[in-house]
Amino acid sequence: MTRVIEVYDTTLRDGTQAENFNLSVEDKVRITLALDQLGLDFVEGGWPGSNPMSVDYFRKIKQQRLNHTLIAAFGSTRHIKNNAQQDPNLQALIAAETPAITIFGKSWDIHVTDALHISLEENLEIIEDTLFFLRSHVDRLIYDAEHFFDGFKHNRDFALATLTRAVQGGADTLVLCDTNGGTLPHELPAIIGAVRHHLEAIKASVRLGIHAHNDSETAVANSLMAVEQGIDHVQGTMNGYGERCGNANLTSILPALIFKMKRECHAGKNIEALYKTSRLVNEMANLPHNRYQPYVGESAFAHKGGIHVSAVTRNPLTYEHIEPEKVGNNRRILISDQAGRANILHKAGQWGLHLKADDPLLSTIISDLKEKENQGYKYEAAEASFELLMREALGLQRKFFRVEGFRVMNNKYRIDKPPLTEATIRLYVGGHEVHTASMGDGPVNALDRALRKALTRFYPCLEEMELTDYKVRVLSGEHGTEAKVRVLVESTDGKCQWRTVGVSINIIEASWQALIDSVNYKLLKNEGLLG
Incomplete structure (x- = not known):
């Protein structure tokens, strides 16, 4: 039986590593409450061992009542010179008192030898020690296998051994991370299949997760492909924010899971809140909205060409892959020099103006519109000006001054x-x-x-x-x-x-x-x- 897909949001930690993306503690709390209302299963609040702001966030979020979301604290495996009980990073994770903890460890042998400067066996030991120590302090223990796909391609046996030691340490969920974002969708089935076969061989009963970065513009595709291969824990960020080119975009993943792949996840009950949640995150970060973003962008359901508008008016499915209202967005008919009669009639109806298809004024309005746009006016981004133009043509424009x-x-x-x-x-x-x-x-x-x-x-x-x-x-x-x-x-x-x-x-x-x-x-x- 297919399990319910867990959705894990890391906007507050991984997302804030994006250039020009900054949030105050109060912003993070407000976003957390919105993500809880959306119905996300986990919100990763930060790395309490790395900065005081994360500590302050964990203190303040405990004062809030969450309906569904579990807060996760994030950290690394213990330092090679410390035992688990005395490692400051692990102590900070416990002090955060979150119901979930996510620990990342090295899966790529190059990182072990060149970045940590330790042996492969020592790396396996710190993975197991860290998770075993934390197991009794937390309800949900998640292991992020950093650089797993690159590590698997370079040294398959070692990458799989890190998963074995994470299971032995007590991890509930193993997350396969494409940290450099270079893996393509066609590579995933074989790698995930090998991981599943390995876990069956060691009789491990754990969830499998995916954490994709977008450096090859495939983070969303990789996440959906992973779900198709049986993975049931998906990590990402709202609007795809993250370091370099960003993380897997949950505003694209969620509707694809729910409406296209017919997978069950808790956020499916509140998916109509996706649009406003997406915009809230942008507002909190004081960043402009990406109008071309799928599902939640202002242009996602905007129609400009007259032929398109005529068809959409009769049946929206002709040029819309889902109904915009399902994700809280709305359909927009744009006015431009490409506009046909259908665009004008649609706008007239939307604005309560009585204009029929055979009305001679319709041709006058279209002619005026094309002339204005020849002069440089553009009305798809200035609909208020176009409504005034149309009212003047119909003799309905009152002269206030x-x-x-x-x-x-x-x-x-x-x-x-x-x-x-x-x-x-x-x-x-x-x-x-x-x-x-x-x-x-x-x-x-x-x-x-x-x-x-x-x-x-x-x-x-x-x-x-x-x-x-x-x-x-x-x-x-x-x-x-x-x-x-x-x-x-x-x-x-x-x-x-x-x-x-x-x-x-x-x-x-x-x-x-x-x-x-x-x-x-x-x-x-x-x-x-x-x-």
Whole structure:
């Protein structure tokens, strides 16, 4: 009978070895709680023998109530000069008081002789001694066979002997590690088959696990292949973070196990939380979301071509391998110069706009869209601007205010001081003329402040709005400083986010267009005029 697959997350330890991926203790605790809600079986909290932050994490996580997840402390086999009882690393693992401990040891003879500078027999002894000492202190004892696949290829007998000694030491689970990430999927069946045959020969009743790195872009494939070969313990990280090229990505492995391979794992009960958990990890690490990531990326279920959209509208299976809602994601129909009638009609329905397939305005909207994109506008990342464009074509765009003009002044009055920026705006709201000025950190910030200063007394809801991102792209370098630029502005009111776009040879003008669209979108939203 096939056993339930155990899923072991090492984001908080192995994941934090990634370049630019850093987490505070509080971040780690919050991520742990989210992984528990997702239903992961193990969360590896860190190496208590290596840094005080891990010790602090283990102290704080004990104060939290977890529904399912077991916390694992991670460490190495004892130092050759210490007996197990006196080894500081092992003592720190016990002091962490976790229900699981994961110990790694050397499986590759080159590492034993060249890195540890000990004999092969001494390495076997420290593996068994370490696990035997820890056995009575922990509920689950996991052995990570570091560099196992490379070790097996170089010295098969020694690599298998390390597993034998781990079993004799009392390990519950043996994890085969592709630490350098160089193994390819077609190599796994023979190696895992040899391991299973060896364990049967020594009458070992243990779980087998896989820990893959992504240096050959095969970590997910290797993990799934290992499960197909009977392995029932899978290690990885959220979003694939890890040293060098990363670890096996659990946000890809989990849905593949559950929906495609039909394997049972506890996280299957909560898999719809995958999308938000993935984004939480990125937010805690202050890193951007990878929009192209399978399953949980913003573009994973985004459709741009008109033929694709027409087919997806009739039957999503035509261009989607699973339903996005299953992992907490959603389908997106993009608007671009490739858009056909189906894209426009889908968006109109999504926004509550009544537009029929035979409506002459549909051709007008498509024509306007293509003309705008010929000028450099891109709407797949600025849907708020496109909704305003469509509403204007349908005669549904309310005029909240009318701008007469604006001016931006940058004064570098002392070379050793930052410049002072001031924006002035003159506009009308109804019959009222408003003339305001505001200082800012740069021209765009000054314009944004002046615009909202002028409008807030008429539309107080603008006080809750803020700009969260600002991107500028030069559309063509052939004209040098006279090239067109495209400005993308992201705004939020604390409840939702929207993006707007502007294009001009003048960066201030392009920014102004995006700002005006952003404010108009917020005012429409506040009055309940958006679908």
